[in-house]
Amino acid sequence: MPAITSSSVPPSVAGVDRNLDMSAHPAAIQVNGLDFYYSEHQVLFNVSLTVPERSVTALIGPSGCGKSTFLRTLNRMNDLIEGSRCVGQILVEGQNIMDPAVDVVLLRKHVGMVFQKSTPFPKSIFDNVAYGPRVAGETNRSVLADLVESCLKKAALWDEVKDRLTKSAMALSGGQQQRLCIARTLATNPRIILMDEPASALDPASTDRIENLIGELCANYTIVIVTHNMQQASRVSHQTAFFYKGVLVETGPTMKIFTGPSEKKTEDYITGRFG
Amino acid sequence: MTQAKLPAWAIRRISRRYEKLIQAALFLCAALSVLTTAAIILVLLTNAVYAPGAKTAFFERVSFWEFVTGTHWKPVDGQYGRFGIIPLLCGTMMVAGIASLVSVPAGLGAAIYMSEYAGPREREFLKPILEILAGIPSVVFGFFALKFITPWILKPMFSLVGIDLQIFNTLSAGIVVGIMVTPLIASLSEDVIRSVPRSLREAAFALGSTRFDVSVRIVVPAALSGILAAFLLAFSRAIGETMAVTIAGGQQAIATLNPLQGAQTMTGFMVHASTGDSAADSISRMSIYAVGIALFAITLTINVISGWVLRRYREVYQ
Amino acid sequence: MSTRGSGTPRVAGQQSAPVSFISGTDGSIRRRLFLSRVFSWTCRFVTYAALAVLIVLLAAIIWSSVGRLAFDFVYNPNSSNPIKAGMLAGLWGSFWLILFTALFSVPVGVGSAIYLEEIAKDSFFVRVIKTNISNLAGVPSIVYGILGYTVFRSLAAVLKVWFDGQHAFNILGLFRLRLLKLPIYEDNILVGALTLTLVVLPTVISAAQEALRSVPSSIRVASLALGATRWQTIWRQVIPAALPGISTGVILSTSRAIGEAAPLIMLGALTITTMVPGNIDSPVKLITRPLQVLHAPLDQFTAMPIEIYDWSKRPDPQDRFTAVAASGIIVLMLVLLSVNAVAMVVRHYASRRLKW
Numbered sequence: 040m041p042a043i044t045s046s047s048v049p050p051s052v053a054g055v056d057r058n059l060d061m062s063a064h065p066a067a068i069q070v071n072g073l074d075f076y077y078s079e080h081q082v083l084f085n086v087s088l089t090v091p092e093r094s095v096t097a098l099i100g101p102s103g104c105g106k107s108t109f110l111r112t113l114n115r116m117n118d119l120i121e122g123s124r125c126v127g128q129i130l131v132e133g134q135n136i137m138d139p140a141v142d143v144v145l146l147r148k149h150v151g152m153v154f155q156k157s158t159p160f161p162k163s164i165f166d167n168v169a170y171g172p173r174v175a176g177e178t179n180r181s182v183l184a185d186l187v188e189s190c191l192k193k194a195a196l197w198d199e200v201k202d203r204l205t206k207s208a209m210a211l212s213g214g215q216q217q218r219l220c221i222a223r224t225l226a227t228n229p230r231i232i233l234m235d236e237p238a239s240a241l242d243p244a245s246t247d248r249i250e251n252l253i254g255e256l257c258a259n260y261t262i263v264i265v266t267h268n269m270q271q272a273s274r275v276s277h278q279t280a281f282f283y284k285g286v287l288v289e290t291g292p293t294m295k296i297f298t299g300p301s302e303k304k305t306e307d308y309i310t311g312r313f314g
Numbered sequence: 315m316t317q318a319k320l321p322a323w324a325i326r327r328i329s330r331r332y333e334k335l336i337q338a339a340l341f342l343c344a345a346l347s348v349l350t351t352a353a354i355i356l357v358l359l360t361n362a363v364y365a366p367g368a369k370t371a372f373f374e375r376v377s378f379w380e381f382v383t384g385t386h387w388k389p390v391d392g393q394y395g396r397f398g399i400i401p402l403l404c405g406t407m408m409v410a411g412i413a414s415l416v417s418v419p420a421g422l423g424a425a426i427y428m429s430e431y432a433g434p435r436e437r438e439f440l441k442p443i444l445e446i447l448a449g450i451p452s453v454v455f456g457f458f459a460l461k462f463i464t465p466w467i468l469k470p471m472f473s474l475v476g477i478d479l480q481i482f483n484t485l486s487a488g489i490v491v492g493i494m495v496t497p498l499i500a501s502l503s504e505d506v507i508r509s510v511p512r513s514l515r516e517a518a519f520a521l522g523s524t525r526f527d528v529s530v531r532i533v534v535p536a537a538l539s540g541i542l543a544a545f546l547l548a549f550s551r552a553i554g555e556t557m558a559v560t561i562a563g564g565q566q567a568i569a570t571l572n573p574l575q576g577a578q579t580m581t582g583f584m585v586h587a588s589t590g591d592s593a594a595d596s597i598s599r600m601s602i603y604a605v606g607i608a609l610f611a612i613t614l615t616i617n618v619i620s621g622w623v624l625r626r627y628r629e630v631y632q
Numbered sequence: 633m634s635t636r637g638s639g640t641p642r643v644a645g646q647q648s649a650p651v652s653f654i655s656g657t658d659g660s661i662r663r664r665l666f667l668s669r670v671f672s673w674t675c676r677f678v679t680y681a682a683l684a685v686l687i688v689l690l691a692a693i694i695w696s697s698v699g700r701l702a703f704d705f706v707y708n709p710n711s712s713n714p715i716k717a718g719m720l721a722g723l724w725g726s727f728w729l730i731l732f733t734a735l736f737s738v739p740v741g742v743g744s745a746i747y748l749e750e751i752a753k754d755s756f757f758v759r760v761i762k763t764n765i766s767n768l769a770g771v772p773s774i775v776y777g778i779l780g781y782t783v784f785r786s787l788a789a790v791l792k793v794w795f796d797g798q799h800a801f802n803i804l805g806l807f808r809l810r811l812l813k814l815p816i817y818e819d820n821i822l823v824g825a826l827t828l829t830l831v832v833l834p835t836v837i838s839a840a841q842e843a844l845r846s847v848p849s850s851i852r853v854a855s856l857a858l859g860a861t862r863w864q865t866i867w868r869q870v871i872p873a874a875l876p877g878i879s880t881g882v883i884l885s886t887s888r889a890i891g892e893a894a895p896l897i898m899l900g901a902l903t904i905t906t907m908v909p910g911n912i913d914s915p916v917k918l919i920t921r922p923l924q925v926l927h928a929p930l931d932q933f934t935a936m937p938i939e940i941y942d943w944s945k946r947p948d949p950q951d952r953f954t955a956v957a958a959s960g961i962i963v964l965m966l967v968l969l970s971v972n973a974v975a976m977v978v979r980h981y982a983s984r985r986l987k988w
Contacts, residue, residue: 121514144522145522147522150521160514357783423679424678424987449972453893453944454940539688551770584777588899602778
């Protein structure tokens with residue numbers, strides 16, 4: 040008998056099919072045998088994972104299990120940390136991004152990231168969203184205006200801020216700031232969006248909006264999301280990967296992980312026996 | 315059973331009075347600074363504006379209007395004395411302006427390099443160098459300007475284009491003052507730049523920024539008011555700079571904006587006048603107080619603005 | 633440019649052309665990376681220019697000193713003959729000045745810092761004091777010279793009148809006749825040291841404050857929790873813990889007074905003198921001539937930076953005083969360097985003993 044019945048798993052947000060057959064989809068990200076070290080301390084052990092295109096993959100696991108570190112290797116944000124070292128292969132759209140010839144700026148333009156703490160720049164709302172295109176060289180004001188509008192609409196923020204685009208982004212509420220950060224990421228036209236606990240600092244209503252947004256975005260983008268909240272993982276993701284002490288314990292369609300995990304550790308974590 | 319002796323903590327109450335005394339003494343130490351400010355203001359005012367007793371204050375002999383708008387500075391006793399501060403102000407502002415042209419790009423560049431580019435080991439090597447540069451006495455820089463920069467660098471450079479540079483010139487004085495205040499700008503700006511949250515940098519990198527984009531479009535704008543405060547503080551330091559300017563800038567008080575010739579600054583005049591031998595209450599000596607008031611008021615105003623800007627900056631990130 | 637298309641939203645199912653992440657494949661990125669590299673090299677250049685300036689400065693001074701710098705430079709008095717001119721008077725003047733400056737500024741500075749950091753509650757008056765100290769730090773040193781000239785020098789003049797026996801309070805005059813029999817000056821070492829004290833005090837206070845602030849508050853809480861009074865906590869826990877930081881900071885900030893010339897010139901300190909305060913021209917006399925030691929603080933003086941200023945400015949057709957000034961600078965810098973070295977040693981040993 041499975042540990043949890045499928046009826047106890049909360050309903051998914053619109054647009055997410057949790058019983059997805061992954062083999063039908065081409066892989067957006069393929070990680071093979073990844074080891075990661077902070078100076079001498081190893082935090083990831085031989086991680087291999089395939090992320091299908093235009094799907095949501097949730098990374099779950101207790102604190103310090105390496106899920107955030109794993110996420111940050113996918114757009115090489117860990118390069119910024121001195122003394123970090125990465126061994127293995129990460130293929131993003133078929134290209135090994137660990138290759139020294141890879142241009143991280145180009146990579147990060149295509150693999151966007153949303154952080155746990157919303158990080159609006161101390162600029163206006165418009166300038167925040169237009170930041171990515173601007174650094175990429177876009178100067179045409181009307182192109183930027185169209186882009187800002189479409190991205191804010193995609194991030195479900197347009198109606199709330201359309202009258203105050205020139206006001207400081209710091210004045211927005213926490214949930215609005217986080218959606219602004221998503222809009223800002225969309226503006227660089229990425230294919231993949233990495234989200235590092237995007238809703239953990241938000242109230243339930245804001246969290247709900249972010250989750251629905253993820254459901255909408257996955258029609259066009261590949262999303263990898265780290266979350267502490269298992270309910271959230273079960274609601275928003277097609278695929279779930281469970282990390283424990285730097286090891287990827289199990290991965291599979293979300294419904295399977297939450298109703299019939301094959302590993303004992305996964306079951307223990309899902310049912311709240313530790314973590 | 316014998317009577318137990320009182321433990322030490324029980325008789326503490328007695329020492330309380332000494333504590334009060336010590337605290338009062340410490341308070342007096344701290345209050346001394348207020349007294350110093352009061353004394354500076356009192357001394358300047360009673361000699362420049364209104365002198366009680368037999369002395370006559372500077373502005374009781376020279377009109378304030380003439381002092382502020384006069385374009386001739388000839389601080390001699392008798393009928394030939396002219397007391398317009400414009401020439402001294404020209405000299406001071408030229409030196410401070412040239413110093414800013416040198417120190418603002420250099421200081422900001424160094425601050426950005428140390429906070430955004432240099433690793434911890436390189437920073438540990440660079441910081442002491444800037445500290446050493448900041449610790450070199452002003453007279454040494456004056457010597458460097460007069461005996462090295464002017465004859466060995468500026469003079470050959472200007473003779474190439476056919477300009478004869480004077481031995482005493484504002485340019486060399488401004489350059490060394492700029493070198494002197496560069497460490498100040500660098501360390502203050504580095505502090506404010508480093509206080510920009512790391513998360514902002516990460517977010518910018520995640521949007522596909524180069525280091526240049528992160529530094530120039532995110533970090534510097536975010537720290538801008540703090541950096542501005544550092545510039546202001548350095549400018550005021552340059553205005554008050556004395557020995558280097560006195561040695562390298564010359565003693566001619568002429569209203570000019572030509573940096574290739576000598577010009578006396580406010581501080582330069584004060585040094586010059588105090589080495590003279592005019593009587594203590596002569597107008598030529600009293601003019602030191604009038605120039606002192608101007609110097610004090612200008613530097614204090616800039617410092618207060620700088621402090622206000624810096625406080626507003628801190629409020630954003632704390 | 634690939635970014636131009638970013639305005640068009642992607643449609644589900646539409647396969648966009650694969651991008652390459654290999655550097656150099658995108659022209660606009662290549663330009664941006666080039667710009668970034670140019671910028672980083674510019675910043676590195678200006679930073680290392682500071683090092684270059686320092687090296688050039690030292691080289692220029694050493695090169696200029698050739699011809700005069702010799703051992704007799706430190707024990708010859710000043711002279712109008714550039715071959716003979718030495719820095720004896722300046723060295724001794726600076727010694728006495730810094731001695732008394734430290735005696736005045738260290739207790740007052742550390743005391744203020746202790747009051748502001750440990751005792752004072754956040755009241756209006758304390759805020760006034762704090763703002764005032766930061767503003768005083770920005771006052772040009774020459775302004776303190778005016779203050780010293782007007783206040784301290786005038787006080788010294790009153791004292792001189794008393795000592796010289798022209799006044800009813802002749803007790804002091806008798807004291808002088810019997811013990812000193814030496815002239816007293818109004819532009820004396822004490823007046824100079826008091827003025828320099830005011831110059832360095834704001835930095836001494838903030839250096840000591842910084843050191844006190846770096847003591848973790850858990851120490852204070854723990855001590856108070858054990859029943860110590862506030863003063864016991866400060867005296868037995870906080871000050872010992874902060875002592876290395878305080879001493880390093882205080883040594884460094886007080887030593888700045890060694891290089892200060894402007895306020896001393898304002899006081900009327902002599903630019904040309906062969907006189908050594910109290911006539912003590914060798915360390916031995918500090919012990920063998922106690923009366924002269926007593927006299928030194930009330931004697932006239934010159935100081936190292938003043939002599940350097942004078943030599944730098946002295947018009948000489950053959951420019952022979954340049955070498956004298958450069959030699960003076962080398963001596964001054966060596967003195968400053970050794971003071972800094974002492975501070976470094978203190979910091980090194982203290983931080984080895986104490987670690988948070």
